[in-house]
Amino acid sequence: xxxxxxxxxxxxxxxxxxxxxxxxxxxxxxxxxxxxxxxxxxxxxxxxxxxxxxxxxxxxxxxxxxxxxxxxxxxxxxxxxxxxxxxxxxxxxxxxxxxxxxxxxxxxxxxxxxxxxxxxxxxxxxxxxxxxxxxxxxxxxxxxxxxxxxxxxxxxxxxxxxxxxxxxxxxxxxxxxxxxxxxxxxxxxxxxxxxxxxxxxxxxxxxxxxxxxxxxxxxxxxxxxxxxxxxxxxxxxxxxxxxxxxxxxxxxxxxxxxxxxxxxxxxxxxxxxxxxxxxxxxxxxxxxxxxxxxxxxxxxxxxxxxxxxxxxxxxxxxxxxxxxxxxxxxxxxxxxxxxxxxxxxxxxxxxxxxxxxxxxxxxxxxxxxxxxxxxxxxxxxxxxxxxxxxxxxxxxxxxxxxxxxxxxxxxxxxxxxxxxxxxxxxxxxxxxxxxxxxxxxxxxxxxxxxxxxxxxxx
Amino acid sequence: xxxxxxxxxxxxxxxxxxxxxxxxxxxxxxxxxxxxxxxxxxxxxxxxxxxxxxxxxxxxxxxxxxxxxxxxxxxxxxxxxxxxxxxxxxxxxxxxxxxxxxxxxxxxxxxxxxxxxxxxxxxxxxxxxxxxxxxxxxxxxxxxxxxxxxxxxxxxxxxxxxxxxxxxxxxxxxxxxxxxxxxxxxxxxxxxxxxxxxxxxxxxxxxxxxxxxxxxxxxxxxxxxxxxxxxxxxxxxxxxxxxxxxxxxxxxxxxxxxxxxxxxxxxxxxxxxxxxxxxxxxxxxxxxxxxxxxxxxxxxxxxxxxxxxxxxxxxxxxxxxxxxxxxxxxxxxxxxxxxxxxxxxxxxxxxxxxxxxxxxxxxxxxxxxxxxxxxxxxxxxxxxxxxxxxxxxxxxxxxxxxxxxxxxxxxxxxxxxxxxxxxxxxxxxxxxxxxxxxxxxxxxxxxxxxxxxxxxxxxx
Ligand code: SF4
Numbered sequence: 001x002x003x004x005x006x007x008x009x010x011x012x013x014x015x016x017x018x019x020x021x022x023x024x025x026x027x028x029x030x031x032x033x034x035x036x037x038x039x040x041x042x043x044x045x046x047x048x049x050x051x052x053x054x055x056x057x058x059x060x061x062x063x064x065x066x067x068x069x070x071x072x073x074x075x076x077x078x079x080x081x082x083x084x085x086x087x088x089x090x091x092x093x094x095x096x097x098x099x100x101x102x103x104x105x106x107x108x109x110x111x112x113x114x115x116x117x118x119x120x121x122x123x124x125x126x127x128x129x130x131x132x133x134x135x136x137x138x139x140x141x142x143x144x145x146x147x148x149x150x151x152x153x154x155x156x157x158x159x160x161x162x163x164x165x166x167x168x169x170x171x172x173x174x175x176x177x178x179x180x181x182x183x184x185x186x187x188x189x190x191x192x193x194x195x196x197x198x199x200x201x202x203x204x205x206x207x208x209x210x211x212x213x214x215x216x217x218x219x220x221x222x223x224x225x226x227x228x229x230x231x232x233x234x235x236x237x238x239x240x241x242x243x244x245x246x247x248x249x250x251x252x253x254x255x256x257x258x259x260x261x262x263x264x265x266x267x268x269x270x271x272x273x274x275x276x277x278x279x280x281x282x283x284x285x286x287x288x289x290x291x292x293x294x295x296x297x298x299x300x301x302x303x304x305x306x307x308x309x310x311x312x313x314x315x316x317x318x319x320x321x322x323x324x325x326x327x328x329x330x331x332x333x334x335x336x337x338x339x340x341x342x343x344x345x346x347x348x349x350x351x352x353x354x355x356x357x358x359x360x361x362x363x364x365x366x367x368x369x370x371x372x373x374x375x376x377x378x379x380x381x382x383x384x385x386x387x388x389x390x391x392x393x394x395x396x397x398x399x400x401x402x403x404x405x406x407x408x409x410x411x412x413x414x415x416x417x418x419x420x421x422x423x424x425x426x427x428x429x430x431x432x433x434x435x436x437x438x439x440x441x442x443x444x445x446x447x448x449x450x451x452x453x454x455x456x457x458x
Numbered sequence: 459x460x461x462x463x464x465x466x467x468x469x470x471x472x473x474x475x476x477x478x479x480x481x482x483x484x485x486x487x488x489x490x491x492x493x494x495x496x497x498x499x500x501x502x503x504x505x506x507x508x509x510x511x512x513x514x515x516x517x518x519x520x521x522x523x524x525x526x527x528x529x530x531x532x533x534x535x536x537x538x539x540x541x542x543x544x545x546x547x548x549x550x551x552x553x554x555x556x557x558x559x560x561x562x563x564x565x566x567x568x569x570x571x572x573x574x575x576x577x578x579x580x581x582x583x584x585x586x587x588x589x590x591x592x593x594x595x596x597x598x599x600x601x602x603x604x605x606x607x608x609x610x611x612x613x614x615x616x617x618x619x620x621x622x623x624x625x626x627x628x629x630x631x632x633x634x635x636x637x638x639x640x641x642x643x644x645x646x647x648x649x650x651x652x653x654x655x656x657x658x659x660x661x662x663x664x665x666x667x668x669x670x671x672x673x674x675x676x677x678x679x680x681x682x683x684x685x686x687x688x689x690x691x692x693x694x695x696x697x698x699x700x701x702x703x704x705x706x707x708x709x710x711x712x713x714x715x716x717x718x719x720x721x722x723x724x725x726x727x728x729x730x731x732x733x734x735x736x737x738x739x740x741x742x743x744x745x746x747x748x749x750x751x752x753x754x755x756x757x758x759x760x761x762x763x764x765x766x767x768x769x770x771x772x773x774x775x776x777x778x779x780x781x782x783x784x785x786x787x788x789x790x791x792x793x794x795x796x797x798x799x800x801x802x803x804x805x806x807x808x809x810x811x812x813x814x815x816x817x818x819x820x821x822x823x824x825x826x827x828x829x830x831x832x833x834x835x836x837x838x839x840x841x842x843x844x845x846x847x848x849x850x851x852x853x854x855x856x857x858x859x860x861x862x863x864x865x866x867x868x869x870x871x872x873x874x875x876x877x878x879x880x881x882x883x884x885x886x887x888x889x890x891x892x893x894x895x896x897x898x899x900x901x902x903x904x905x906x907x908x909x910x911x912x913x914x915x916x917x918x
Contacts, residue, residue: 004548006577018570019526019553026527044496048589048620050503054531057859066863068840070498074621086495093496098841109525109590110621113559140525141554141590214908216844216867344526394533397547 003401005378021374021394023318024344026140027148029055030178031106032069034152037184037202039223040101042094043069046087046116047108062412063181063208063420068218070094070103074110083116084124091125091133100219102226105135106152112139132226134159144345145411146244146320149178153249156201160226163233163257170284171235173259174200175249177242177266177322178411179425181209181222186423187241187267190277193292196284199232200224209421233257237283239276242266242322244345266322267425268433269330270299295427302434303334309438309458310388311335318342318377318391319410321350321370327390327409327424328354330433332361339365339386342372374398388440405440409433476836480825498839501814503620505588507629510536511710512584512616512636514661514686515694517543519580521550523567523598524588528620529553537663537880540688545580554590564596571605571613581691582612584636592619612691614640626789627815630710637685638717641697649698654682655744656700658715658726659707659792662687664882670731673885677745677757685711698722702747704729704740709790709815732796734768734889735803764886772803775893780805782853782900785846787812787838787861788875791820797856797875798827800892809850812838840864854900869908871899 004020028045032055035043045052052071059067070093072086087105094103105118118135127133136155138148153175172191176184181204188205191198206222232238232253238261240250250261262283267273274296281288314337317324321343328338341354350370358366367380378398381389385402389395392410399406413419423429442458449455505522509532513520516538522529529551540546552570554563571583583605587598602613618632643649655674660667667687674681682700683693697718703726705715715726727747729740738761745757784806786797791813798808808828812835813820824834833846843861846852847868855865858876865872873895875883883892 004545015573016569017552017566017573018521019529019549019551021533021549022526022530022551022553024526025530026525028527042498048503049499049501050506050620051527051589053499053502053506053860054527058531060859060863064863066840066860066867068498070496073495073497073499075623090496093494097496098498109527109559109588110593113590113593139556139559140527141559142556144526210867212867212869212908214869216864218841218844 003378003397005375005382015373015375015379019344019373019375021378021397022344023342023373023377023391023394024144024146025058026051026109027138027143027145027151028106028108028140029058030145030148030150031104031136031138031152032056032067033059033178033204033208034149034156034202035069035104035106036067036207037204037223038102038104038156038229039207039221039225040219041104041223042098042100042102042219044090044094044103044105045069045071045108046083046090046105046118047072047110048074051108051110058412059208061414064417065208065210066216067208068098070098072111082114083111084121087116087118087121088125091122091127095128095131098218100131102132102134104152104155105133106138106148107136108138109140112137112141132159144320146178146322146345150245150248153202153246154252156229157232157249157252157256160229161233161253161257162230163259166234168236168259169234170197172196172198172280172283173232173235173238173253174198175238175240175242175246176200176202177245178320179266179323180420180423181205181207182419182421182423183266183425183429186426186428187276190267190273190292190426191239191280193289194277194280194284194286195289196280196286199228199235201229201232233259235259237262239264239279241276243325243349244321244347246322265326265329268323268326268429270296270303270333270427270430271329272326273426273430292427299427299430299434302431306434306438307335310441312337313387313441314339314385315388315390316340316342316377316381316386316404318344318372318374318395321345321347323410325350325353325357327433329357330430331390332357332363334434334437336388336437337363337366339367339384340377340380341366341368342377343370344373346371378402388437390437405444407436407440477842478825478834480828480830480832480834498841499837501837502626503589504622504626504629504632505586505618505620506532507626507710508586508616508618508633508636509629510661511630511633512686513546514538514540515582515584515689515691516540516546517580517690518582518584519545519548519550519574519578520584520586521552521570521574522586522588523552523554523563523591523596524586525554525590526551528586528588536661538661538687539663539665539668541668543690545578550574559590559594562594562596563591564598564601567596567598567601568605571601571609575605575609575611580611582614582640584614584616586616587619589620592617592621612640625815627709631713634711634714634717637694637714638721640691641694642721643695643698649696651701652682652699654680654700655702655704656682656697656718656724657684657687658703658705659709659711660684660687660704661707664880666731666882666884666888669882669885669887673737673741673760674744676760677741678750678753679744679748685714698724700724702726702744704744706730706792707790708792730792730796731884732793732888733800733803733892734765734772734886736796736799737885737889738765768886768889771890772893775897776803776805778901779897782806783809783851785810785843785850785852785855785857785870786875787835787843787855787857789814789858791816791824793875795820795823795827798824800889801856801896802827804893804896806854806896808832809852810835810846812836844868854896856896869905871896871902871905873899
């Protein structure tokens with residue numbers, strides 16, 4: 001069986017070193033994804049080509065799109081003498097061959113350990129007129145892919161955002177966090193619906209969910225343009241979605257250009273979506289349009305119609321902190337019991353936040369862990385099972401071993417299609433989550449029921 | 459041609475010798491060079507090469523010593539099936555952190571090995587060195603040796619730091635060394651010779667090894683152990699007892715076969731079970747080696763029966779595929795050769811092909827079987843792939859995941875021939891499945907909807 005935990009549950013703390021079946025991966029893949037959200041950008045991986053190939057493969061498998069990135073192709077020489085020459089040659093070659101508007105360099109374990117001084121190397125490189133090279137340090141032995149995403153977002157701000165010192169424009173910057181393009185589209189739609197113009201970056205819509213055009217575009221039509229990013233320094237405020245993926249970039253923009261950041265959660269679930277809308281309403285003095293009120297009303301109506309299907313069910317959730325925090329909150333709103341909440345990304349803030357929410361809801365006996373892995377989660381489930389599992393594709397082993405339905409949310413999802421286009425954020429996202437969760441439970445019920453209990457109307 | 463290549467200068471000057479057109483270029487192709495800095499290379503790393511070779515050892519723990527990424531990306535990425543243990547499908551990492559990189563990761567590795575042994579008691583642990591580990595100089599050989607002694611199991615170091623080379627082949631070698639270390643009898647131990655054979659370079663993707671095993675059994679021949687599809691540590695240790703080694707994926711296993719011959723006197727022959735013709739030829743070659751009339755008779759009967767089954771299917775698809783144009787870009791030359799032949803059997807014309815790791819001899823073989831005017835590329839990058847897919851007006855491409863979505867975006871059918879596929883393509887059954895897949899993607903109704911777009915028509 002695909003079960004990797006011992007037959008008998010171990011006592012707590014038995015898993016002490018290393019990771020068994022991780023819930024995170026390394027920084028560069030997050031940086032690469034963020035960089036793809038700039039129009040005309042070629043991400044560049046400064047290290048050996050294996051890393052780059054893995055990261056492209058992971059993104060391709062999740063998004064079902066080509067994911068382009070160049071590499072410094074380190075070999076032993078570079079590792080001994082430093083990678084400056086490789087990076088300079090790379091920059092020259094990339095502009096000559098692939099002609100991007102901008103190159104976003106990120107480091108890997110290797111170049112970090114060697115200690116290559118990227119900003120200096122960039123300064124010494126030949127960069128054609130009107131083109132840009134930006135960078136982020138993304139040592140993979142620190143943080144996770146979420147950290148890498150955050151670092152690249154910060155890099156984009158520090159290199160590109162500008163303030164002309166004049167009056168700020170009635171416009172919102174949106175830092176959407178590490179979410180799918182479908183989510184980014186939906187977040188933007190909500191803000192637009194409220195009549196507020198916005199600049200969003202990174203913006204992978206049109207890049208990682210690009211339509212079939214019968215031709216391949218190395219730089220698809222989506223993504224935030226450099227001009228937009230520059231302009232973001234003149235916006236009135238920044239909606240910073242997701243503490244782990246966006247807050248640092250927002251803080252940098254505030255310090256650099258004086259644009260205040262409003263820290264929010266990624267709008268998953270009713271409360272987090274309400275918060276986003278209220279932040280826009282207050283920030284710009286606009287009214288909430290009827291259309292959004294209708295959407296909210298539909299969600300509440302659906303929750304009322306379906307609550308008995310999932311009320312009181314226990315659920316284990318794992319994935320990235322910025323997704324898990326609002327998702328757990330929504331599960332609580334649904335009346336479910338988040339029994340185990342585990343992220344692979346390190347940091348105590350996560351445990352504190354989630355425990356706080358559980359406490360507020362009066363839910364006891366749950367386990368919350370940062371820097372955990374699926375071994376931990378599986379162990380716990382063996383000790384005390386749950387009704388539903390929510391997380392990425394890697395949860396399917398546990399789902400099968402313990403015979404629990406799995407709802408796929410987060411990164412990576414390798415074994416299903418369409419998900420990058422379908423939002424889980426906003427009120428529409430609420431509906432989709434309700435649909436996925438109740439269908440998973442209902443299908444399970446159908447499967448398990450005896451002939452006499454097999455019902456047409458549930 | 460309505461499609462313009464998105465990259466104007468797709469062919470980088472430095473790369474011109476890595477691209478040849480058969481019949482035109484008299485010069486030899488440049489291959490096995492390091493990739494160009496700044497290229498969007500489709501190649502992977504040394505660790506990846508080692509990992510794909512060793513991963514199918516089903517009951518071993520594969521412990522990746524490095525930061526989390528290397529383990530996360532290679533977690534269960536092969537379609538190798540197991541008839542028993544599933545340990546190989548779990549992901550173990552020492553998850554190195556900043557402090558480990560500064561102060562060394564040996565202690566953590568020791569702790570991880572201890573923990574893994576305590577939890578699972580595996581018969582062997584492969585410890586893979588990744589980039590950082592090579593750089594900070596952790597002595598994994600010493601740690602493994604010490605741990606082997608302490609726990610009384612095989613703890614085998616795999617020296618696969620990514621930066622050692624830009625070529626996966628170096629990783630294949632590292633894996634080969636690890637395997638030879640694992641199977642070498644300890645002092646005083648002997649392995650008895652048998653009439654069985656080893657099957658090298660067979661990874662049991664989608665049960666391919668089992669399929670060939672059925673053929674061989676019918677012929678009266680037993681497989682001793684495969685390297686490494688559906689193998690266990692104990693079975694691998696019996697490897698020196700074989701009378702013959704079959705080498706399928708030569709890129710990964712030729713070197714191992716040579717060493718098995720040197721150390722244990724076991725001869726080897728090359729085989730290839732992709733495509734009906736290749737399968738038949740390989741089975742005959744094996745039968746001939748045994749030189750037993752009864753085996754030869756049974757082999758011929760099997761081939762005749764299976765060919766009867768394959769022929770009408772191939773004919774059926776051939777009728778629809780004849781004249782269509784195909785491209786192939788895969789990791790190894792062994793696979794490229796096999797696919798070229800199969801596509802030709804289906805009446806298709808291979809107009810563009812290449813590999814990540816081909817050698818000079820491989821490219822000569824490829825050149826000999828494709829028709830004149832075929833473009834052959836070593837270490838292609840996506841811009842080049844795109845350029846030639848368009849220029850050569852390709853209808854279908856065979857390759858791996860990084861090529862799939864590129865082909866799809868260009869409106870070209872695609873068959874996955876990667877090592878992560880889950881449906882076997884070997885043997886006579888595989889030939890049938892391959893033909894069906896090529897047909898399904900090349901002739902999918904979706905392409906009609908792409909061509910007939912009412913919005914475009916309205917625009918004129
Ligand atoms: S962990 Fe380091 S070496 Fe491994 S894939 Fe990530 S960046 Fe590359």
